[in-house]
Amino acid sequence: LAKTTQPISMDSYEGQEVNITCSHNNIATNDYITWYQQFPSQGPRFIIQGYKTKVTNEVASLFIPADRKSSTLSLPRVSLSDTAVYYCLVGDLDSSYKLIFGSGTRLLVRP
């Protein structure tokens, strides 16, 4: 049973803003939402983490509605180097320390 749902793939062009949404209907009260980026044959890399409302860092923004059943990763002005797979991560229901990755969204940025 999948704990998170993301679009399989997305296409964009350089300079555009990209929003990737993740659904996590059964998120636990104390779970954080975390997003990772992965390039081919490399380990995932942490991008951003949040609990509610909005979080922003130098790379991305994360929007979380009040019910926390979904979250949206926003990448401003993407470049070709942002082509990667993006994973949404939340803690498992049984234990917050059993982490489950979503299926990932393959983002392709075109020139």
Next chain:
Amino acid sequence: EAQVTQNPRYLITVTGKKLTVTCSQNMNHEYMSWYRQDPGLGLRQIYYSMNVEVTDKGDVPEGYKVSRKEKRNFPLILESPSPNQTSLYFCASSSLTSGRFNEQFFGPGTRLTVL
């Protein structure tokens, strides 16, 4: 430099020949975890450990063993590898005490082929 290291990076072996993939981190992290990644299936957690001598199963633990005798090391053991364990394996670690355990640091990966 803060990092997670894995060895070997590449391994080709035969069915039934026991092997160990080592993982080591230098960040004094309490939490360590193993994942496997297969095409179309994303990352699946095999085992995790919250501290020395504390381990628990992830989503796909069958056919694997782990141990956590030291805080920095978390080896993955395949007692009798089978071809369906051919995969790309990642080790990761994170801090529990800082409250940011979801912020995991990943190793470079070990590509295992079982013939």
